[in-house]
Amino acid sequence: MxxxxxxxxxxxxxxxxxxxxxxxxxxxxxxxxxxxxxxxxxxxxxxxxxxxxxxxxxxxxxxxxxxxxxxxxxxxxxxxxxxxxxxxxxxxxxxxxxxxxxxxxxxxxxxxxxxxxxxxxxxxxxxxxxxxxxxxxxxxxxxxxxxxxxxxxxxxxxxxxxxxxxCPDGCPFENGGISAGSILVIVFFGLITVYFVAGILVMKFKSGAQGKEMIPNVSFWASLPGLVKDGFLFVFQKCRRGGSSGSVNYETLQ
The missing domain is CATH 2.70.130.10 (Mannose-6-phosphate receptor binding domain)
Structure with a gap:
């Protein structure tokens, strides 16, 4: 010891x-x-x-x-x-x-x-x-x-x-580098660009698509605004079942 x-x-x-x-x-x-x-x-x-x-x-x-x-x-x-x-x-x-x-x-x-x-x-x-x-x-x-x-x-x-x-940290130090958040934003938009460009080329030359059909997963992107709207309505609307405006009724768990 x-x-x-x-x-x-x-x-x-x-x-x-x-x-x-x-x-x-x-x-x-x-x-x-x-x-x-x-x-x-x-x-x-x-x-x-x-x-x-x-x-x-x-x-x-x-x-x-x-x-x-x-x-x-x-x-x-x-x-x-x-x-x-x-x-x-x-x-x-x-x-x-x-x-x-x-x-x-x-x-x-x-x-x-x-x-x-x-x-x-x-x-x-x-x-x-x-x-x-x-x-x-x-x-x-x-x-x-x-x-x-x-x-x-x-x-x-x-x-x-x-x-x-x-003094240590008395005056702000700028190292001139790119912040982690900026790097993530750049990477994100870079991947999105590659996704659309590569997808359009594949749809056009491999599948023979024309017009808006060249957009990869076009049905998903077309429905995306509606999905976003539904999500906002679900989050912000009053979640309740029945009852008057002055009371809230809950379903009894069995």
Whole structure:
């Protein structure tokens, strides 16, 4: 008995010690492995690729950092869509450096706080970025605060991004796929089309039918409206036998 008890404790301990992950779904979304939901930053992206949605400057207002979730952008200082830029560093004098690429976005979870971080690598001269995604359910879907935390270690830039969209299921996630209901409707009408086309061809060329007789099971389809009408009348009419309008009589079971 004690062996079973210890085994249960071990299993419970293992389950409790499992690290939570946020499995990447796109460059700006990931799904929490604990089933708490999907973090989706897509509502915060810029409407076009000619600018970044968010820009912040360091404490000395010397360097600027432009960021756009989901897709690359063109920056006035030289970063471009062709570079697949995620974070762009604006230096004095109009020079720009890439601080990470959209395509290699990596999501990690702080196991102590359960906060999600997204990092971008392969920037100019080895530059990279890490962004702490801070959940704030009180904010609107389209609102966010983009903050610069510092450079540590060298050429690695740390940021804080606060929004409702940083919460699991905080902002709706659209995967662009077709729903199960839509698939069923498409399959249904596809089968109906095949049924009629194939049936008409068989009736015409095999049985020599003409006109409406080419329709497969024409007698059934002709009677279908009447059958539907009878069904509605049966369901909605008052089901009773005899008696006045103020009473209902039931047949006694023997």
């Amino acid at each position: 004690w062996t079973h008890f210890v085994a249960v404790l071990v299993l419970v301990g293992r389950a409790a010690s499992q690290d939570v992950e946020c499995v990447r779904k796109s460059t700006c979304s990931c799904k929490m492995s604990d089933e708490s939901g999907v973090i989706n930053l897509s509502p915060l992206q810029a409407n076009n690729k000619d600018e970044a949605r968010f820009v912040v400057y360091d404490d000395h207002h010397k360097y600027g950092y432009a960021f756009n979730p989901c897709h690359a952008f063109n920056d006035e200082n030289g970063c471009s869509v062709d570079d697949d830029v995620a974070v762009c560093q604006r230096a004095p004098g109009g020079h720009a450096s890439i601080c990470g690429l959209q395509g290699n976005a990596t999501f990690t979870v702080d196991q102590a706080t359960k906060e999600v971080n997204v990092s971008f690598q392969q920037g100019t001269g080895g530059r990279s970025s890490s962004i702490k995604l801070v959940c704030n359910e009180a904010m609107n879907d389209s609102a966010a605060v983009w903050s610069f935390l510092g450079e540590n270690p060298r050429l690695h830039y740390n940021f804080r991004f606060e929004s409702k969209c940083c």
